[in-house]
Amino acid sequence: MKSELLAPAGSIEGMRAAIAAGADAVYMGGELFGARAYANNPEEEGLKEAIDYVHLHKKKLYLTVNTLLKNKELKTQLYDYIAPFYEQGLDAVIVQDFGVLTFLKKEFPKLPLHASTQMAVTGAEGARLLKKFGVSRVVTARELSLSEIKEIDEQTGVEIESFIHGALCYSYSGMCLFSSMLGGRSGNRGRCAQPCRLPYKVECYGKKTGSQKEEYPLSLKDMCTIELLPEILNAGVYSLKIEGRMKKPEYAAGVTRIYRKYLDLYEKNPASYHVEKSDFEELLELYQRDGFSQGYYRQHNGRNMVALENLKQQKKEKGVCQRDEALFHTLKKEYTEKKLQEKINGTLMLYTGAPAILDLEYDKIRVSVEGDRFEMAQNQALTQERIRKQMMKTGNTPFCFENLEIQTDEQGFLPMQSLNELRRKGLSLLKEQYLNSFKRTLPEKTGEQNNNYAESKSSELETSEEIYYYASVETREQLSAVLERPEITGVYFDSTLVWGNSVEQKLDQIVERIHKKKKEAYLMLPYILRKEKTDQIRKLIEYSAERLEGFLIRNVEELGLLEKMGLLNQAVCDFSLYTMNDESKCFFDKKGVKRTTIPLELNESEIKKRENSDSEMIIYGYYPMMISAQCLKKTCERCEKKADIVTLTDRYKSRFRTKTVCDFCYNVIYNSIPTGFLQEEEKIKKLGIKNLRISLTTERKQESKELLELFLGVYKNKKNVPKNVLEFTKGHFKRGVE
Structure with missing residues (x-):
């Protein structure tokens, strides 16, 4: 199957430039809901x-x-936003939100749906689940290796789209709250402020790591895979995606034309694939951050992928021109300002005494138009040469003649104005008829959603209804502290507590301790599940399914895995399986999950309008700001294959504790201040949420005990909030996100 070169279009100009440079398709946003x-x-x-x-x-x-869409947006705006584009013949929609996915599938059944990289699809189980639900294409997580992509292709047969060039996020897409929590600009809402591009100091064991110049540990180099194209194609990638909707049209054109060149060369002669140095250097001239990396296709992470010194920013601050203006000027002339015209065939019949007739053909579309009568010439008859010269003037239309057959007796005359009008009418009809072949009839609304949206608030809990308290722990110290509290209904314990040798024995010991205290036991699965750990996780789930009450799942791969194993009734979906709107919550409810977790980016008013039955809310915890395949310790010091805490300090002296999760090879960067809802206790109890969670992450035992005493005292035991309470942030409970 011939591959697709997919280019970014951040504007109409960018779209035209990318098409002119050889893109097979473009992706772009409209006024709403784009990343x-x-x-x-x-x-x-x-x-x-x-x-x-x-x-x-x-x-x-x-x-x-x-x-991610909020309830009101999905119920009052989404249908009207998509409808005109659906009718116009839109080729597909790229989607992150399960609610949006469900809604579009229901309301626009003929519209192809692509699962965005924001869904962080990392394996075959997640891809299979999405395909089963009706997704026609999966955009893989950018962190995947070639072998992981190949496995998805071979096991699911779903169409695969993967990034081949451009900027890389430090975090797994969709798993980043950094910009959101620090400044209210949510990456999940298309407004990322790129805090990863700012300077930070990394400390390990209280000492700064790396040199003084290495101030940008989160700023990844741009990816360039021009030399890997054959391997990417052989891994099963159909659509080759270039990043860059925030960059200039000339960038989109320049990158597209080089990848087009080598994609065509490879398809003609795979054995002789070779990238010329001048073309690679031109890609560098178009945009770079301290050079390129080849992304994650051949490596899991690495210091060589990070623009530690950010030379580009240093030059910018010094006022040094970094752009090859001559190159950008050439690209502008050749592509941005280029007029594209498609070749058509035509037949013009001019016989005296009869109306002029023009037949036109483009692709499989044929049209015929009739013009003024071709009258007998009084003086000089029109020659074929004169007729042809006039008819070939197709101007700013999308067509030009490849072949134009002129049939005439050369005895008549027709004013040039009449020929122009005949040509105009013919080309206009050809365009209209061709575009009509793409257009759709808008289906009747299902009636399940309408524009007269009545805000259905969650019912407040009756005073007699009991609230259940849960705690999640990541260390044995925290577990001991939690087990001392009779108010806790259930305990989520991290999979790292049982990983390694004697997994089953360690799990049995923890579950026994929890059950002995008459509490429910849940295994917290990793934030990210990759191919090399899937079999081990599957075995662990199989072993523990009958021994505990359930699993806390964090990603689409785990959702797909538990569905395949018939265990979704034991699944509690964490906040990273987003249920921002009722439609998305309904998706998970229909899957049969036990509970969902309220997203961390909703404010009080939005939570109140959400359907909160069988949901859980985190009332305390250091929110995970980023989940990254990169490792700060490996980048700034060395990999010791040992779980540790590294500290990241920003320009304002805020310190973000970062956990190196070596068992699954990712980092979790936590917020510098924990989120805590103490004064909001009464408000939260009025939201209709029956399950509340205290999330312990990096706290030591004594701190954990104090926090449990504080929150359970206020929520469960009706104590007053102490005056000298610890510093907490309210997250988005008050301000929300745009």
Whole structure:
């Protein structure tokens, strides 16, 4: 199957430039719900014209609706937003939110749906689940290796799209709350402020690691895989995706034309694939951060992937020009300003005494138009040469003649104005008929959603209804502290507590301790599950399924795995399996999960309007800001294959504790201040939430005991909030996100 080169279009100009440079398809956002809210996204009419433009040139356009939607947005805006593009013939929608996925599948059944990289699909189980639900394409997590992608392809057969060039996020996409928690600009809502591009100091054991110049430990180099194209294609990737909707049209054109060149060369002669040095250097000139890396395709992480010194920023601060202006000027002339026209065939019949007839053909579309009568010439008859010269003037239309057959007796005359009008009418009809072949009829609304949205608030708990308290622990010290509290109904214990040797024995010991205290036991599965650990996790789940009450799952891969094993009735979905709206919660409820967790980015008012039955809310904890395949310790010091705590300090002296989770090879960067809802106790109890969680992460035993005493004292034992309470942030409970 021929592959697809997919280019970014942050604007109409960018779309035209990318198509001119050889893209098979473009992805772009509209006015709403795109992950690049600050790009120069077109309004409705502009986007409809863009859909027509790509179709006229036999290309495709995918619309980004890859953010999380709130209830009101989904119920009152989404249908009206998508409907005109659906009718226009939109080729696909890229989606992150399970609620959006469900809604679009229901309301627009003929619209192809692509699972965004924001879903962080890391393996075959997650991809299989999405395919089963109706997703036609999966955009893989950027952290996957070639072998992992190949396994997804071989085991599921789902169409795969993967990034091949451009910026890399430090965090797994969709698993980052850094920008959101620090400044209210949520990456899940398309407004990331890129805190990963700022300077930080990394400390290990209280000492700064790395040199003084290495101040950007979270800033990854851009990815360039031009030399890996054959391997990526052989791994089963169909759509080769270039990142860059926030960059200039010339960038999109320049990168696209080079990848187009080598993709075509490879398809013609795979054995002789070789990248010229000049082309690689041109990619560097277009954009780079301390050079390129080849991304994660061949390595799990590494210091060589990080732009530690950020030379680009240093030059910018010194006022040094970093751009090859001549190159950008050339790209602008050749692609951004280029007029594309498709070749058509035509037949013009001019016989005296009869009306002029023009037949046109493009692809499989044929049209015929009739013009003014071809009258007998009084003076000089029109020659074929004169007729042809006039008819070939197709101007700013999307067509030009490849072949134009002129049939005439050369005895008549027709004013040039009449020929122009005949050509205009014919080309206009050809365009209309061709575009009509893409258009759809809008299906009747299901009636399950309508624009007269009545806000259905969650019912407040009756005073007689009991609230259940849960605690999650990541250390044995924390577990001991939790087990001392009779108010705790259930305990989530991290899988790292049983990982390694004697897994079953360690699990039995912990579960026995928990059950002995008459509490429910839940195993917390890793934030990210990758191929090399899937079999071990599967065996652990099989062994523990009958021994405990359930599993806390954090990602699509684990969701798919438990569904395959028939254990979703034991699954508690953590906040990272987002249920921002009722439609998404309904998706998980229909899957039969035990509980969902309220997303961390909703405010009080939004939670109140959410359907909260069988949900759980975290009332205390250091929120995970990033889950990264990169390792701060490995980047700034060395890998010791030993779990540790590293400290990240920003410009304002805020300190973010970072846990190196070596068992599953990822880092968790926690917020500098824990989120705690003490004064909000009464408000939270009025939200209709029956399950509340205290999340312990890096706290020692004594601190854990004090926190449990504090929160359980206020919530369960009706104590007053102490005056000199610890410093807590309210997260998004008050301010929410845009």
